[in-house]
Amino acid sequence: MEFVKSVPNDKEQILAAIKSQINTHREVDLKKMLEELHPADIAEIIESLAEKQRVSVFGLLSSEKAAAVLYELNSEIVAPLMESLDKSIAAEIMDEMSTDDAADIIGDLKDEDKAKLLNLMEYADAEDVQELMDYPEDTAGGIMTTEYVAIREDITVERAIQVVREFAQEAETVYYVYVINERNQLVGVISLRELILAKSSATIADVMRRKVVSVNVQTDQEEVANMVAKYDFLAVPVVDNNNQLLGIVTVDDVIDVIREEATEDMYLLVGTTEIDDEEDLYHRIRKSVRYRLPWLLITLMSGVISGQIIKSFSGALNAMVALAFFIPLLTGMGGNLGTQSSTIIVRGIATGQIDSRKILHNIIREGLVGLSIGLICGFIVAIFAVLWQGKPILGLIVGLAMWGNMVTAATIGTLVPLLLKKLNVDPAVASAPFISTTLDNTGLIIYGSLTMLFFKFLI
Amino acid sequence: MEFVKSVPNDKEQILAAIKSQINTHREVDLKKMLEELHPADIAEIIESLAEKQRVSVFGLLSSEKAAAVLYELNSEIVAPLMESLDKSIAAEIMDEMSTDDAADIIGDLKDEDKAKLLNLMEYADAEDVQELMDYPEDTAGGIMTTEYVAIREDITVERAIQVVREFAQEAETVYYVYVINERNQLVGVISLRELILAKSSATIADVMRRKVVSVNVQTDQEEVANMVAKYDFLAVPVVDNNNQLLGIVTVDDVIDVIREEATEDMYLLVGTTEIDDEEDLYHRIRKSVRYRLPWLLITLMSGVISGQIIKSFSGALNAMVALAFFIPLLTGMGGNLGTQSSTIIVRGIATGQIDSRKILHNIIREGLVGLSIGLICGFIVAIFAVLWQGKPILGLIVGLAMWGNMVTAATIGTLVPLLLKKLNVDPAVASAPFISTTLDNTGLIIYGSLTMLFFKFLI
Known part of the structure; x- marks a missing residue:
């Protein structure tokens, strides 16, 4: 380091x-x-x-x-x-x-x-x-090092500094010295800073801190990273179920984890993967296509369903082709709002800012945002539709569809990542392609239903 | 810390x-x-x-x-x-x-x-x-502390350890000791680890490292963070244009920067902002609406343009309503692929993995991905259109439109963040709403043009 x-x-x-x-x-x-x-x-x-x-x-x-x-x-x-x-x-x-x-x-x-x-x-x-x-790669065990300095509590500060000197070349960090008992259990910690400040004749037991924050070897690396970030540690000790010291996770590895996890989440959110600049162009493109295609094929299948939904109200569409003008507007807006909601939830869960257990609380908050934004956008679109096509009933249908669409978008965008988290699936797979194509279809169903409902007034 | x-x-x-x-x-x-x-x-x-x-x-x-x-x-x-x-x-x-x-x-x-x-x-x-x-909040000056340990090079190791002891209470980190000359210029560095390993009678000049990595006070915080992440520093010194030591940036602040910047980019990418869990529900929603609405209104305006584009080929649409079935499919796929491309570029620029000056290189790579994926998806959609509607010409139009749409999506999704970076604008404003609604329109123009071109064969 x-x-x-x-x-x-x-x-x-x-x-x-x-x-x-x-x-x-x-x-x-x-x-x-x-x-x-x-x-x-x-x-x-x-x-x-x-x-x-x-x-x-x-x-x-x-x-x-x-x-x-x-x-x-x-x-x-x-x-x-x-x-x-x-x-x-x-x-x-x-x-x-x-x-x-x-x-x-x-x-x-x-x-x-x-x-x-x-x-x-x-x-x-x-x-x-x-x-x-x-150890699984994404756990505390997977990112820890076994090269740390550990001492027994009955030695003096002077002797401890000597031990640190001996191990300074080999250990990953000597800035924390861990104190263990005869069964290798973690009982205390002292920082190098505290060690050089302490009286050299004192025993470690006198000067060490007895309350040590540690993580279990199976703890998820993201949780370890959040802990180090929150408490500003330079290293955190890793123990097994019997509190026996196995290793330490150092802050430089935590930085790598934080960057990796953020990148991974961002890419997952749009259904893609990391590009590797070392490989040649052909392999990079092949890898990219192989990873991104499945997500896009799901989108494609969902788009086929969209077609089917539009087909089901093609009677109305035949009677008034202007109904088609608003399709991209409705689906696009729903997708964007829903993606905003799911991104907020996914990132909030990752950084620990959002309590994923409060499902209802989160849905209410985002739902109300959708309600408000939907009201404003629905109103604007309705006015626009009336002015453009001269048919108040078309304005009513489009405006209502927009409103319903936005509320649905915010709700689904919030609910899906929260449910995934509950099922222990990475919430970031609630990706933009998945959310936005789902919302294309709910949006079209709302639009189609409203069209059917008001059909007799349309023609 | x-x-x-x-x-x-x-x-x-x-x-x-x-x-x-x-x-x-x-x-x-x-x-x-x-x-x-x-x-x-x-x-x-x-x-x-x-x-x-x-x-x-x-x-x-x-x-x-x-x-x-x-x-x-x-x-x-x-x-x-x-x-x-x-x-x-x-x-x-x-x-x-x-x-x-x-x-x-x-x-x-x-x-x-x-x-x-x-x-x-x-x-x-x-x-x-x-x-x-x-100092601007997002520069090295904005995140540095002025509480560090600095010594002169002519003192002994023993004296230096004494200085560290004195400052240990006050300084943010004592794990690096900086060496300055009479004009307060940074001339060397020694880690506490090296200090306790050194002979106590040696002078600092004998044992210090003379090549010190430092950052200028005006350096962007993201660049500072990338540097600390790359070199695994616990702290990095901050100097002015005359190499005079002004402060240090410590690793705990760097972790905060990395998390903040990732969150900011993610939110910017979907056109939203951080939610603040301390405020009450009303204010949170009001803030959320106020921030997200402008982005969505841009989308809305773009959706209106989409309507106008569809209107321009409403003659064809009147003749064959099945053309409308494929609108969400085409626009949705383009938006998803384009968002993947822009996310890859935005994140790659942020982590330093992508060289934003190589505009052509990046466009070729993503363009080829779009070409490949477009070929596969276009073929599938064409087959599907023929089977569904029994009109080979419709399959040809939809398949070609899909292909052209995907290539455009990958190119625009790559180009926009690279151009923004060149203009010194945060590339993350190449957000999903902006990219995907732009692509809705280019997709519709391609679809409409192909329809017009083959119109006589359609009816």
């Missing part, structure tokens, strides 16, 4: 310099240049190189740096890069890695590559990594 | 206990109970109480705790709460606050309340706060 190195102000320039140094085999300069860069930047540079150049640049890194870079690299590059290295060097790099980073990297690989990389590690480490990989 | 206190497992239960203790005037118990809670939890509890109870609970807190709670409270509660207190106590609370927290709290108040709270502070602090409030 702690590289404070130079960030290239002009990446293109650095990249050009590196390429020229590869071509002219000025390895010493290149090595020096790379050592000064942040691993995240080196990873970006390596990804933009041709495969052969990747290997030669990666090979120049110290094993410590290489481990950090490996973590930042796109998973598809990792396996071929490691295989191109000497076995002993590859093993050294794997040893430099924290177990959670190793688990993340290896977890993303194909099965045959997984075994290869695990075999490079020391037995104890490999076991730890294997264990970490067994 | 460092409270590690108990989190109530059952909030309802704690709330009930607190209410009963208020009613029975068991202030000592209540005080003890509150001291053990995290400020964020106390804030939640206070917000759920009646106004009179709020004052009595808040009055029980120590000034240190009260300052932390104040920061977590909804801004509408802050002013009345502080006014209800004795002036000297209120002043004490303001003194406990870090300058950036104070600036955040005061910045959210009405102008007359701002002055009142500023007057409670010591002159130097109030000046600092005033300065912080002058």
